Amino acid sequence: MVERNGNLLGWPAVKGIISDLDGVVYRGEVGIRDAIQAFNNWERTGIPYAFVTNNSTRSPEDVAEKLRFFGVTVTPERIVTSSLVAAQMMKERWPPRTPVFVIGAPALYNAIAAAGFEITDRSPEVIVMGLDRNISHRKLCVAVDALLAGATLIGTNPDLLLPTANGFELGAGAMLTAVSAATRVRPIVLGKPEPHMIETALQRLGTPRESTLMIGDQVATDIQAGKRAGLYSVLVTTGVAEPEEPGLSPPDIVIESLSEIPT
Ligand SMILES: [Mg+2]
Structure with a gap:
């Protein structure tokens, strides 16, 4: 020790x-x-x-299944993801059916939809950004337009780089930083x-x-x-x-x- x-x-x-x-x-x-x-x-x-x-790209069910594969028993209720806390925090601040634009993986879409929000690219009041491996210029422009019109920016997590088997990939925080820099809107960051x-x-x-x-491998x-x-x-x-x-x-x-x- x-x-x-x-x-x-x-x-x-x-x-x-x-x-x-x-x-x-x-x-x-x-x-x-x-x-x-x-x-x-x-x-x-x-x-x-x-x-x-x-990680905002996996649902609690996905994570529980991966853990079962490794021999660890856990129910999905005991797994807290950044997508989940984003949806939970939004529920406390905005009424149901508030228009929200999501940049992220299906797990993030599902969490936001399950919390009762309307997911749309038309005049969203909230922009939520997680890791999106299919991010596009168009999606970023929708976010930027809405933010310049007064929408709130939320990031699921601040990670800039994610370790991979061969090096690193760009994390959700990197694109969040780009959008925040362009619009000068400070995001609410979870994770x-x-x-x-x-x-x-x-x-x-x-x-x-x-x-x-609290056990972890990163300071x-x-x-x-x-x-x-x-x-x-x-x-x-x-x-x-x-x-x-x-x-x-x-x-x-x-x-x-x-x-x-x-x-
Ligand atoms: Mg770790």
């Missing part, structure tokens, strides 16, 4: 777990054995867990490092904040989101990130395997 401040007794009494996915439970298409075993143990001993992901997804996951677990862990997103939500934040080194990033709050603890978590 890598310790912080030499403190081995720093762990809270763990009553619930909120975790990132890629880099923690699996890396791409390969499961991480210790992590899968740890979640199976928590399932057996009755420690509830939930997953939070910035980690913002705490919205953590708050939703906490509500679903029903566990006390001070005894719920800039997972750990900052955990800290902002007031959770004990655990960095696991099975992913891509460096344990320390200049200018960012460090994790409460750094571990090499989820088997080190005392539960």
Whole structure:
């Protein structure tokens, strides 16, 4: 175990777990054995867990199925995606049938439609942007026109680059930044490092904040989101990130395997 401040007794009494996915439970298409075993143990001993992901292109059902493939049992209700929190936040701020233009994957469209909004390219009042692998100049122009006419801009997540098997692909945050720069409209951004997804996951677990862990492999997103939500934040080194990033709050603890978590 890598310790912080030499403190081995720093762990809270763990009553619930909120975790990132890629880099923690699996890396791409390969499961991480210790992590899968740890979640199976928590399932057996009755420690509830939930997953939070910035990926707006998968529905909770898709994610639950992928986890089942790796041998982790979880219901879709315990999976909080950035599409889901975007729809949830919009429901709190705009009435049903508000016209919304969506740039994103089917999972984002479905989440926004299920929340009761009218998806349209005609005079939308809200523009929601997630990762759209079929983004076009026309879609961007619809967004820009609406924003210049006073629409609100929402981004599912701020990720600029996404790691792939061969390097990186452009993330949702990159196109969001372009549209924001062109129109000088500041977006409302969800996803980690913002705490919205953590708050939703906490509500679903029903566990006390001070005894719920936030586990992730990235300091800039997972750990900052955990800290902002007031959770004990655990960095696991099975992913891509460096344990320390200049200018960012460090994790409460750094571990090499989820088997080190005392539960
Ligand atoms: Mg990750």
